[in-house]
Amino acid sequence: MKVLVAVKRVIDYNIKVRVKSDQSGVDLANVKMAMNPFCEIAVEEAVRLKEKGVADEVIVVSIGPKVAQEQIRTAMALGADRGILVETDEPLESLAIAKLLTKVVEVEQPGLVILGKQSIDADNNQTGQMLGALAGMSQGTFASEINVSENSVEVTREIDGGLQTLSLNLPAIITTDLRLNEPRYASLPNIMKAKRKPLDVKTPADFGVNVISGLKTLLVESPQERSAGVLVGSVSELVEKLKNEAKVI
Amino acid sequence: MSILVIAEHDNGSLKDETLNTVTAAVQIGGNVDLLIAGENCNAVAEQAAKISGVNRVLVADHAVYAHQLAENISLLVSELAVDYSHVLAPATTNGKNFMPRVAATLDVSQISEITAVVSADTFKRPIYAGNAIATVQSTDKVKVITVRATGFDAAVCDGSATIESLDKATDAGLSSFVKEELAQSDRPGLTSAKVIISGGRGMGNSSNFSLLEQVADKLGAAVGASRAAVDAGYAPNDMQVGQTGKIVAPDLYIAVGISGAIQHLAGMKDSKVIVAINKDEEAPIFQVADFGLVDDLFDAVPELANSL
Amino acid sequence: MQREAMEFDVVIVGAGPAGLSAACRLMQQAQVNDQELMVCVVEKGSEVGAHILSGAVFEPRALNELFPDWEEQGLALGEKVSADEIYLFKDEQKATKIPNCMVPSTMHNEGNYVISLGNLTRWLAEKAESLGVEIFPGFAAAEILYREDGAVKGIATGDMGVDENGQPKDSYMPGMELHAKYTLFAEGCRGHLGKELISRFNLDSDSDPQHYGLGIKELWDIDPAKHKPGLVIHGAGWPLGKNAAGGSFLYHAENNQVVLGLITDLSYENPYLSPFDEMQRMKHQSVFKQYLDGGKRVSYGARAIAKGGFNSLPKMSFAGGLLIGCDAGTLNFAKIKGSHTAMKSGMIAADTLIGVLASGDAGGQDLTQFAEDFKCSWLNEELQCSRNFGPAMHKFGMVFGGVFNYLDQNCFKGKLPFTLHDLKPDFAQLKPASECHKIVYPKPDGVFSFDKLSSVFLSNTHHAEDQPCHLKLQDATIPLAHNLVLFDEPAQRFCPAGVYEIVEDEQHNKAFQINSQNCVHCKTCDIKDPSQNITWVTPEGAGGPNYPNM
Incomplete structure (x- = not known):
């Protein structure tokens, strides 16, 4: 079985983002970029499936600028076998990404597609589900455990208030949550080996996909800073205000 | 429309x-x-x-x-x-x-x-x-x-x-339900709780966290901790709220004995209502709190538990 | 688990200006000579540039030699210096502008650039990689490996995935041994492996003790109307005044940004001094405030500076390797510049090495040829001419030292027939707290000045949770039993990142707490601890600050 993993290049999770003064977006100049943490978990899960003998090939795909090759190489250093970059300098919306991934799925015919549940930049949490709809596949989002058998995969999902387990027909889409696994470190020899693994570069035009989006970002602002409220004189006054004014207890 | x-x-x-x-x-x-x-x-x-x-x-x-x-x-x-x-x-x-x-x-x-x-x-x-x-x-x-x-x-x-x-029912036939395990604990997890009460280094030691638990039990709240409290060994790391811990946004966040360093605020500033209880009236936490109480937490927290 | 090993011709520790210049030069020369060469660079930062922090006004002399066509190759270096201003500050309000003709010639900056050194190293790394160098960011050189004959054999990267008690976690990955014919150590000021080498090979037996400063820097977005691209401002006097030597700076960089900071000489005596708080209050000086008003702080960081210069320069070669750049101490303090000198030292090292390797050398020799090559370079001449600058400031104070330096640099061009020495190491300078006045710093106003933790927040500092503390105490009792009693534990104040705290519990029992996750890798604790009890070692690779444009 082939496993396809989609990864995204995003601002490193340790970097404090800063809104540009012209409010056109977030300042990314000379800022450290990295693989989206949820995508790293997806890569790790796929590599573990290969190590268990469930998967025989792990293909990693990214859609983004040329430098997103770095993240594909990282995925290959972690154990993916080959990479595909769909190169575009346009920032694409989830729907366009899902359409492109659908085409990759058509070509590669994977048994499982594993994606991060969301990227830490746009925080959309859409791509995996959209791909599921477009490719007519079942989905197990927010996975914290997966068990693959002959024709199905059992996925434990982190839902509000607990865990839900579903059985999905293969081929299926999995999106990863934090507790699915702890990704390994890439070793130096594997980083060097990854430089020689095959990496195919395509463009959206190669797939004949229209990437125009119905969404337009008009403005990006810093969140409103909180301001100091009132000082209360006693516990009873505090309780009274929480009950009657803020209505939170 | x-x-x-x-x-x-x-x-x-x-x-x-x-x-x-x-x-x-x-x-x-x-x-x-x-x-x-x-x-x-x-x-x-x-x-x-x-x-x-x-x-x-x-x-x-x-x-x-x-x-x-x-x-x-x-x-x-x-x-x-x-x-x-x-x-x-x-x-x-x-x-x-x-x-x-x-x-x-x-x-x-x-x-x-x-x-x-x-x-x-x-x-x-x-x-x-x-x-x-x-x-x-x-x-x-x-x-x-x-x-x-x-x-x-x-x-x-x-x-x-x-x-x-509606007289509609379509089965896509792609997936099926196996089981569901909803958390049975009396106290919700930090990231899903509607109310959180967190303690900082001002708690003094780990056993004092039981004071917070008494309030939490009354409110059905989760108990959290600041990095300083975790580093001081008062609370385990999985209770940590902040930049290096969990990011939470409950309806009510009660910060007890927490000074309010930006690293902590990064993890809870999106809470709907923030309450701060601290004896240091200059603590930065009061700059973001909707309701602040300048008081010794060892007096205020038990009183809060009793009045709920 | 057994460590694996990889073999290279040259292993370079640190992807800063010295290490990357050496790497580039090695590959350039190898291409010219049609020589096969395997060169790798390990870097503890999460990416190249992540741990680089410098002023920086950059003198392009070494870069012009390394890449004469850097401009055509697409390097946008920064803003060309448009004007130099030097002030003597008396207090928050009063400032005297020093006429240009009275300024030591080394402090003139025509032809120089206001740059981000981090971004320059990012460019150099791209060049090095395209020349065939293997660069591994996120891998800290944790240990020096020696051959049986005592020569340096290479380095080992740190183990990853170890918990705070030293036990392997699920993610455990043992370090790698990187063996090389020659290893270049380019860790920057007070490198922890460099420190070991200097002591093991007695490299400093013929030199003065190294002297240090602590540079604390911020990056601000300012009102475009106030931005004067290329304006370079230096200041002396307030706020450090008599408490410490040092100086302030504010440079107008690109994109409506200014960089500013304060260098505090770590030879200060009063344990109550806090370089961080001095830097915060410095911004209230009217000369600086006029530009910052209406602006917003973007980034913060700190790094120690090796400023002893020529007299403190140790022997730079030893069996199996070389010490280059600020790891040795090639900074020219008279110019307050170390980037071009670090680059040049790396290039000289490469030139020495390429010849040795071409002759089929098996490695492990003490490359005494390097000292000869160094001596014949402009770098040696430049450092020698500036040798009296720092000691003069120490010996004669800022005013008379300044006069001396003016005469020395402008009239005698550094060729006076005598040398001033400064023999007391910085850590030994602290006086007992009882003999010193307590310094009361103003509270940060949240507009121009800020507290430590919100500053560290802007350095994007991160260390993986649950790992061994990388700030090692030789004797865990010293902070409370000795340093606290005698010096009111100065680590609480000299650390610019709030790593060290004295905490008290309900019963007023005191404890010395190390918040190692805040560490910005400036190395000041390793330098200034009066008991020399703190040893800085590398945390898990990729830990530390993530500076964007510093």
């Missing part, structure tokens, strides 16, 4: 997030219909009919919707959606699960987790974990939207909508 809101429920009762989502729909303007897809969910429909602002409650009652399987629900919703200008669902794990499938099926974008309605086609939503707020405009024929509950007040329940049952 007409808006379809998908209700969040567990077949037995309606979940609160639905009320906040209806408020968002009312702000967009137009007729609001509410869809309840589930199995044996009459009680939910009765409840939902009382939400003011709702015109009709549509009920799809069938075994295929019992467990909110995304493949099945999304087929139903996308079929209904063509008659609406907007489709809204709460940004719960359930709403997040099926709504993008609806959007993709309709060949439109989804606008995730809106926190404000600017106009019928323009919305605000947090990006970069809430460190930036984007204003986005949609030109799609149907606007598919998930709604962050904390961004909107709950709709009041003094209405009387009509209830209509």
